[in-house]
Amino acid sequence: MVSTVERLNRYAKLAVEVGVCLRPGQDLLVEAAVEHAPLARSVARAAYAAGARYVDVLYNDQQILRAQVEFGADEGLGWAPPWQVKRLEEGRRRHMCRMLIVGDPDPNAMAGLDGGRVARADAIDVRREHLRGINERAVAWSIIACPTEGWAEALFGEPDVDRLWGLIERAVRLDEPDPVAAWQEHMARLEARARAITERHFDAIRFRGPGTDLTVGLLQAARWGAAVFETEWGQKHLPNLPTEEIGTVPDLRRADGVVRATRPLYAGGVEVRDLTLRVAGGRVAEASASAGEKTIHQLMSRDEGATRFGEVALVDATSRVGRLNTLFRTTLLDENATCHLALGNGAPFAVENAPANDPVALREIGINQSSIHLDFMVGGPEVEVDGIEPGGIAVPLVHGDEWQLDA
Template identity: 40%
Template sequence: MPPSSFDDKLARYAELLVRIGVNLPEGGKVRIHAPIEAAPLVRLVARAAYRAGAADVRVGYRDDHLDRALYEDGSDAAVDFLPEWLAQEQAAMVADGYAFISIVGEDPSLLAGVNADRVARRSKALAAARREVSEAISGMEVNWTVAGMATPAWARRVFPQLPEEEAVARLWDDIFRVTRADQPDPVAAWDTHLSKLEHLTEYLNEKQYTALHLRSGLGTDLTVGLAEGHIWQGGAETAKNGIRAVPNLPTDEVFTAPHRDRVDGVAVASKPLSVRGQLVEGIRVRFEGGKAVEVRAEQGEETLRQLLATDEGAAHLGEIALVPASAPVAQTGTLFLNTLFDENAASHIALGRCYPTNVQNGENPEALRAAGGNDSLIHVDWMIGTPDMDVDGITADGKCEALMRGGEWVVGERSAAEAKA
């Protein structure tokens, strides 16, 4: 029987974060990072972790309103100040093998109207200070996962037509649905789903296309060269500590590293981008030789330009991800205004740093650069997929092979099995 009450679903969701998200082993340690509104969920996650045999559970809460207070009332010195020990605790936890659970639920427009230069300046400094930890986690030094929490501020933005209580309930229903927490056996449902994603990555890794060509009715016509020796990933990943975890809940993408110098054409966003507490809408970017050379946005263009100016690699791509239009997030019909969810409703690209795990020997910076992998302080996903998108894989001899038609995969488990045979 499916879980019948909110409390049942929330408890199953907490179990998912521990058992599927980080796959916490007996004796494992976990660090939970969450908004202050998530305390009830965090308590359930902690209980699930201890039931799994956790040796330690550490929790850090955040209040995003403190960021707005800093930007509006803080001095320039306060905006620029970062203590030297800022990332030391998390770095020590990585070294000690802690798993990381991050729960998101921020107001996507919290920093609307705030001085963009101040936000950009501090965001860049924070990224630099946390770079070592960020690279260690994204490079799967340890098992980690990111999941959502229906906070009132986020729910009001997603469902502005509903009273707050109804908006929160509706958002929770969508979260439970797309993470399979509403299924009779969520863990079994995830096992089946992860198997399908594994077949797709096996197929694409066997093919080793030199490029992808993406076209949509919105105007996207983009050729994305792929890094030499690229690796497709998706679903569950095995961390370097040997634990197989699922970094994103939900997840319906398979993704890899573009070649930083071989991206050409136009990319048009199919959904708004929520970044740095602001919404950027109507994005249209033209790439030439891998670099964004023309940039437009109907709203938030200055924020987008600030992102691209972060460093030399910010104007190049670090990820290309394919997602079917029939993915559960897309089927909700909800625009979540949150990248974790919206990126799993549509194929997307990311400005900035690539994941070293997407390139053979990518943990070696020189090998990563030689293969065409991109480096930057940022990694910002934005959605370009549509229900009419076509995607072709381009082989080394220039042949085009259909991967997606009308937003859906035209290769699958059978093709994967044939490619592996």
């Protein structure tokens, strides 16, 4: 029987070595909920053991956020003290690493609150600086998940943290004799898929299934990639641990049809069910949901880019996350269970020499810019995904939840 301390330490070591790939002398910024403190401490120990100069941990508390949404003044929603932005600016300027720990301690923390106010509580200036660090490849970052009693209660109806730990360990390959080697083999397979689809130079991707017939145009200059990112100074890192996808940035001007999410998603602590988008000319013309619709409308009102796509990603049934057959209620895991799209910000580094620090120029190229990035799942056994060649011929990519291209 593996002890909790041993689990935390093994997981933290993997996150530092494979996630952010911390180098000796670098600083590490960590963000976590107060309930994630045991894992944050293990991450700090692993980072210092790997040669970190300094580890800075910033904790958040859902109950305090709930109090603000429930009782706080309107002008305070979405505001954050300038030092929080400066912290990320310094991290970007000094080439720090950054680790975000997720795993909802209380998935019902925002229950009964106004969805619009929940959506507005997101600190916009902090999020913009976060996205700038990503766009400019100025931070080696990674997101990991921490099991908690509240999260386990929401998934299983009881606070069975050991059961949740078992799922997370399988998802991140800690059940392998050599997890680092297992990750190297896995990423090599995904990178081979990404090269294969890039070489086909598809004009668009089409999703077809129950309630879905959507065609998303692609940028010919964009590459497909696995989630192995590289900073401007050459430090490779895995932004998502786990990751099962290959993806690219689509053309913000070209998307038409209707798409229905195949799984619920969670935005700002609010559950969104049966999300359906009608899209014309690249822009969402109509959005509906059986639950959480107000939150979606609030998020999409943030800026013009919030109504356009910034990511298209493909995942098949070989996904370890998908094979766990669990709705985890967190994007980090759920997006890696099946194919997905994202409204909002697109990654400039998918296009070589894209001007990452010039939002206007990026939009002119066709790379969407926004203060949000909202992933939602659109794949599964009943959804067919085709690559559309410039001449209009459809080439199967994912059918029956199985990868179809040679790679």
